[in-house]
Amino acid sequence: MKSEELHQELRQRILNLSGVTERQNAGIHEDAFFVGRAMFIHIHGHGHCDIRLSKGDQARVLAEGKARPHRWAPEAGYVTLIVDNEEDLQPAMDLIRMSHHYFANKQSVLRTEHQ
Numbered sequence: 001m002k003s004e005e006l007h008q009e010l011r012q013r014i015l016n017l018s019g020v021t022e023r024q025n026a027g028i029h030e031d032a033f034f035v036g037r038a039m040f041i042h043i044h045g046h047g048h049c050d051i052r053l054s055k056g057d058q059a060r061v062l063a064e065g066k067a068r069p070h071r072w073a074p075e076a077g078y079v080t081l082i083v084d085n086e087e088d089l090q091p092a093m094d095l096i097r098m099s100h101h102y103f104a105n106k107q108s109v110l111r112t113e114h115q
Contacts, residue, residue, distance in 0.1 A: 001086050007046040010083055013093055014041065017100045038103040041096055047083035051095050052076060054102045067095060 001009065014020060014033050023032045032042040041051045050070055053061060058077045061067050070078035083092045 003046045006083065006086065006089070007043075010043070010047070010049075010089060010092065013089070014096060017097065019104060020100070035100055035103045038106065040099040040103045047088070049081045049083060049092055049096070050078050051081060051092075051099050052078050052103070053095070053099050057098055057102065061095060061098075066091065 011022070011031060015022060017035070019035050021034050023034065024030065030042075030044055032039050034040065039052070041049060043049050050073075051067070055077055058074075058079055061079055062069060067079035067081045070076075070080050079095070081088075081092050081095060083089060
């Protein structure tokens, strides 16, 4: 799969998650994905994924070597994963789903508390 095709496949898989919206060129991020008002992943260029996790998930993922610490905002729970080829899609989507689940549930709790 070519780089552009790989990028589009990754974007489509993210957009297929429940309640996800995309904002292109959101600040410094070329592609930013939100669940509710929370940005849970952004992509720089083709395949440079910065994924926001809960602190516990972030610590576990880093300890297991599944991602690298985010260069600028590790304190916010971000990790970095590079998707270079088709084999990287599934591990990336595993972390993206983990992030989506965390932020979707957080949004659900917030809605419940304000009803």
